[in-house]
Structures are given as structure tokens and as C-alpha cells.
Amino acid sequence: MGSRADPRRLLRQHDFRHLWAADAVSQLGTRISLLAVPLLAISTLHASTLQVSLLRTAQTVAFLLLGLPAGAWCDRMRRRPVLVAADLGRAALLGSVPLAAALGLLTLGQLYAVVLCTGALTVFFDVSHQSFLPTLVTRDRLVDANATLAGNLSVAAVAGPGLAGLLVQSLTAPSALLADAVSFLVSAGWLRSIRAVEPRPERAGRPHLRREIAEGLRFVLGHPILRPIAANGAIVLFFQSAQDGISVVFLVREVHLSPGVIGLLGTFGLLGAVVAALVARRVAAVLGQARALWLLSGVNGVGFLLFPLTDGGWRLGFYLAGGLLTSFCIVVTSIIGVTFRQAACPPHLLGRANATMRFLFSGAVPLGSVIGGVLGTVVGLRPTMWIGGAGVLAATGWLIGSPLRTMRDLPTDTVSSPSPEPASDQEPNIAGRPDTLAG
Numbered sequence: 016m017g018s019r020a021d022p023r024r025l026l027r028q029h030d031f032r033h034l035w036a037a038d039a040v041s042q043l044g045t046r047i048s049l050l051a052v053p054l055l056a057i058s059t060l061h062a063s064t065l066q067v068s069l070l071r072t073a074q075t076v077a078f079l080l081l082g083l084p085a086g087a088w089c090d091r092m093r094r095r096p097v098l099v100a101a102d103l104g105r106a107a108l109l110g111s112v113p114l115a116a117a118l119g120l121l122t123l124g125q126l127y128a129v130v131l132c133t134g135a136l137t138v139f140f141d142v143s144h145q146s147f148l149p150t151l152v153t154r155d156r157l158v159d160a161n162a163t164l165a166g167n168l169s170v171a172a173v174a175g176p177g178l179a180g181l182l183v184q185s186l187t188a189p190s191a192l193l194a195d196a197v198s199f200l201v202s203a204g205w206l207r208s209i210r211a212v213e214p215r216p217e218r219a220g221r222p223h224l225r226r227e228i229a230e231g232l233r234f235v236l237g238h239p240i241l242r243p244i245a246a247n248g249a250i251v252l253f254f255q256s257a258q259d260g261i262s263v264v265f266l267v268r269e270v271h272l273s274p275g276v277i278g279l280l281g282t283f284g285l286l287g288a289v290v291a292a293l294v295a296r297r298v299a300a301v302l303g304q305a306r307a308l309w310l311l312s313g314v315n316g317v318g319f320l321l322f323p324l325t326d327g328g329w330r331l332g333f334y335l336a337g338g339l340l341t342s343f344c345i346v347v348t349s350i351i352g353v354t355f356r357q358a359a360c361p362p363h364l365l366g367r368a369n370a371t372m373r374f375l376f377s378g379a380v381p382l383g384s385v386i387g388g389v390l391g392t393v394v395g396l397r398p399t400m401w402i403g404g405a406g407v408l409a410a411t412g413w414l415i416g417s418p419l420r421t422m423r424d425l426p427t428d429t430v431s432s433p434s435p436e437p438a439s440d441q442e443p444n445i446a447g448r449p450d451t452l453a454g
Contacts, residue, residue, distance in 0.1 A: 030151045030209045037205035042171035044198025047191050050179040053263040055188030060123045068260035068388025073127050077134040078377035083228045085138045085370050093213040094147035101140035102203035108133050109196035113189035145369045149357050157357050161350050166292035180278020231367025243417035244352055247410050249375040254406025256383030261391040269396050284338015291346035303423035304351050309414035315344035316408025323400035355425050
């Protein structure tokens with residue numbers, strides 16, 4: 016997984032420093048919106064439980080619709096222009112919300128449209144971002160680079176909810192979204208200043224979208240390690256999203272908390288993410304990368320089972336403990352998983368491999384959000400929180416039942432791409448594999 020190195024040395028490298036700066040400001044803005052959007056829907060637009068969960072669906076459904084084609088398209092293009100264009104587009108979309116609110120024209124329909132279109136741009140951004148990093152740092156620095164970027168996510172996860180709660184409570188929810196719009200503009204400026212010149216991707220023969228998508232699917236779903244990681248991640252995110260889609264409603268209407276307190280809960284609970292970014296390499300070294308994946312997946316499930324125990328008074332501690340455990344486990348396993356994928360995948364397939372994983376991961380989010388909203392309406396908010404936690408814990412079975420159980424560390428050699436199949440107009444046949452999870 017790479018040699019030991021001082022992550023601070025990476026920040027002395029001009030291009031990585033600018034990528035890191037763009038990521039830092041963008042992550043903070045995104046975390047503000049993550050809380051501000053449902054609070055805006057609840058407090059200003061008086062949305063129901065199902066309508067709030069559908070907002071989460073609208074934010075992520077683009078991965079189901081565009082995730083796989085985006086990987087093929089991004090493998091045909093230089094990645095930095097895609098990143099800059101996506102940031103500028105998201106800034107314009109989010110900026111339209113406070114403008115409409117100031118004019119008294121904001122509706123729930125516009126909010127759905129904004130988060131849906133922003134989610135579509137995020138698909139292209141995320142696929143390109145994970146594929147762009149290996150062009151800026153050498154393979155032996157990928158662990159440090161991913162851990163450094165995960166530090167941005169961790170700090171934003173801690174600072175974002177508290178800042179969002181403060182902005183919403185002291186100003187307005189639309190003002191909080193304006194802060195996110197500005198963050199995307201700043202991010203675009205940092206990305207534009209990266210000096211590295213990407214080579215134009217070389218493509219053999221005429222582009223064939225379905226065949227290119229099939230190559231990415233075959234690589235991930237035919238890989239003995241990536242396949243169980245993909246299955247585990249998709250199930251975890253499905254049930255996590257069932258919780259996330261109603262969590263703000265749960266805290267407002269069941270636990271009776273104010274936006275400021277909800278923000279503080281998120282801030283303190285996510286301190287585990289900051290710790291994880293600092294010690295991820297050490298955890299992987301002590302436990303072994305493979306062992307850490309399934310052990311921490313189990314601990315993550317236990318953490319999600321703490322959330323439905325939350326109530327007023329001292330029982331708020333369950334939410335804090337759940338946040339600490341889950342944020343720590345998610346960040347460590349994400350660093351290990353992303354680094355392995357970047358090292359194991361041939362460069363010409365990296366965009367499609369990333370897109371396939373994101374399709375499986377993020378594609379599960381809108382489905383889980385809808386189910387969470389429906390269950391929250393039919394059986395109640397707290398029972399739905401229990402169902403979500405149990406599902407996250409059960410997903411560990413995919414890792415325990417895979418070759419990861421007998422490994423200590425993940426292989427460090429780059430895995431070759433499967434031989435391309437003859438060109439065909441047929442869709443990739445993955446349904447016939449009994450050991451494959453497709454979505």
C-alpha cells in the first residue's frame with residue numbers, strides 16, 4: 016500500500032497543494048449544504064418526512080442514471096477541465112436558491128431541481144477527481160495523498176454541521192447554501208491553477224459506449240477483492256441512506272432538537288473522522304489492510320445501531336458515540352479501499368472502475384433514501400432507524416465470506432485488465448453470476 020512517507024511533504028508540491036486546497040474549501044461548503052438543504056425544506060417549505068427523504072434521493076439519483084456512462088466519457092477526456100466545469104455549474108445552481116428566496120419565489124420544486132442537477136455534475140466531478148489524483152502523485156504516495164484529502168473530509172465533517180446550524184439559526188438556510196456556492200467558485204479557481212499538463216487519453220478504435228462500460232463492469236465485478244468491497248459498500252450505503260434520509264426529521268420531530276444543537280451533535284460525533292485521517296495508515300499497518308476492512312465494517316454496523324437509541328438528556332450520548340464510531344470506520348475503510356483501487360486498476364480503465372464503484376455505492380443511496388422515507392412514514396421514524404442499523408451490520412457478511420477473511424494485507428501488485436471481449440451491441444451480462452452483486 017505504499018512506503019512510509021511524511022504526508023506534509025505532499026503539500027510542498029504545487030499541484031497537489033492546489034488540489035488539496037480546492038478539495039478543502041469544497042468539502043466544507045458541501046457539508047454545510049448537507050444539513051442546510053433538509054433544514055430549509057423542513058423550516059421554510061414545510062416539507063413532510065417523505066418529501067425530505069426525496070431530497071436526499073434527488074441529490075444522488077444521478078449516480079444511477081449517469082454513473083456508468085460518466086466513467087466511459089471521463090476516460091476519453093482530460094480530467095481537470097471536467098472538474099472546473101462541474102464546480103462552476105454547481106456554484107450557479109446553488110446560487111439560484113438564495114436568489115429565489117430573496118425574491119419570494121423559492122419552491123420545493125426548484126429545490127428538487129437544483130439538488131438533482133447539482134448531483135449530476137457531482138457524478139462527473141467525483142469520477143474525474145479519483146482518476147485525476149494518480150496523475151499528480153506517484154503510486155507509492157497514493158496512501159498519503161488519499162489520507163491527506165480524507166483529512167479535508169474529516170475536518171469539513173466536523174466543522175460543517177456546526178457552521179451550518181449556526182448559519183441557519185442566526186441567518187437563514189438560503190444563506191447557508193450561498194456559502195456552498197461560493198466554495199465551489201473558490202474550488203474552481205484552485206483547480207484552474209494546477210500546472211500539470213494531462214496527456215490526451217488514447218483510445219483504440221472508434222468510441223463504443225456500451226463496450227467501454229462493460230469493460231469497467233467486468234473488471235470490478237470479476238475482481239476477487241473489488242467485488243466483495245463493492246457489494247459491502249452498496250448494502251451499507253443503502254441502509255445508511257435509509258437512516259440519513261430521515262435523521263434530521265428524527266432529531267427535530269422525535270428528539271425535539273433545534274438546528275444549532277443538531278449541528279453541534281454532528282460536529283462532535285464526526286471527530287472520529289479527524290482521528291481516522293490521522294491514524295489510517297497506522298491502523299492499516301497494525302491490523303493489516305484486508306483485516307481492517309472487515310473488522311471495521313462490523314464496528315461500523317454497531318455504531319449505526321446506536322443512533323436509534325438517541326433521545327433527550329443523557330441519551331444524546333448514543334448519537335455522539337454512534338457518530339464517533341461510524342465516522343472513524345468509514346474514513347479508514349474508504350482510504351484503504353480507494354488506494355487499493357487506484358493501485359490495482361490499469362490507468363486506461365481507472366475512470367470506468369471508479370465510475371462502476373460509485374454507481375454501486377452512490378446508486379444505492381437514492382434507493383435507500385426512498386425506502387427510508389416510506390418506512391419512516393409507515394412504521395415510524397425510530398423503527399426505521401433500527402432497520403437501517405441492522406442492515407449496515409449485516410453487510411459485513413460480504414467481506415467475511417470473501418478471500419479478505421484469510422488475508423492480512425491487500426496485494427500491492429497492479430492487477431492487469433481482463434482481456435477485452437469482441438465488440439458487441441449487447442449489454443454486459445452480469446445477472447448470470449451467482450456471486451455478483453449488480454446494484
